[in-house]
Amino acid sequence: MNDVTLKVEGLKKAYNMGKPNEVQVLQDVSLQVAKGEVVALVAPSGAGKSTLLHIAGLLDSPDDGTVAIGGEDMTKLGDRKRTAVRRNDVGFIYQFHHLLPEFSALENIVLPQLANGIAQADAQAHAVDLLTRVGVETRADHRPAELSGGEQQRVAFCRALANKPKLLLADEPTGNLDPGTSDRVFDALMELVRSSGLSVLIATHNLELAGRMDRIVRLDAGLIA
């Protein structure tokens, strides 16, 4: 057991390395998220928030440094085990919902569970429970296009939590919503997170939202300020 869910150390990442348009995005980034902790990752646009989240979520590799999830060094794992950790232990939420357009809200939460070997009836019950907790259970049979922006994002939260990850990474999850909706959707996310004891890293440039999290980490010029 380990009380640190996510620990990244000495991360470096450059794009277009060796070319004239090389950008060194992460210079030396270290941070950790404890079990049950909600951390805000605050930085202006272009500072490397998405890059850092993708590396922490094993969607991209750093040029140097380590990523440990649940105390296990992911940089030492083979591709298959990394993929398994990404599927089972990490949930991702983006600024845009990325729900599958041809499926209902409920199906969007059921499908990732089926892919993980959960029985249909159990997957469905869990999906309904999640939708109820964020207050969109009455929209379960609607397709994404029939939902408001705030509802779409609530469903996306449920989908990210469908396989009961231990780490949730959210990339400006309310960035597409108007301020009032953003506030309410953020409340729903926090309730869901608190009741499941998840560890969360949320990128945002909204200082008001960041102030409602447990801790703020600032990324500046490729370093943690």
Ligand code: ADP
């Ligand atoms: P943020 O999420 O904080 O807005 P990003 O991590 O998306 O920042 O981007 C950080 C910097 O890296 C930006 O200057 C961006 O243009 C650059 N960048 C991001 N992805 C790529 C890529 N695939 N190729 C080249 N440059 C990239």
Ligand code: MG
């Ligand atoms: Mg970004």
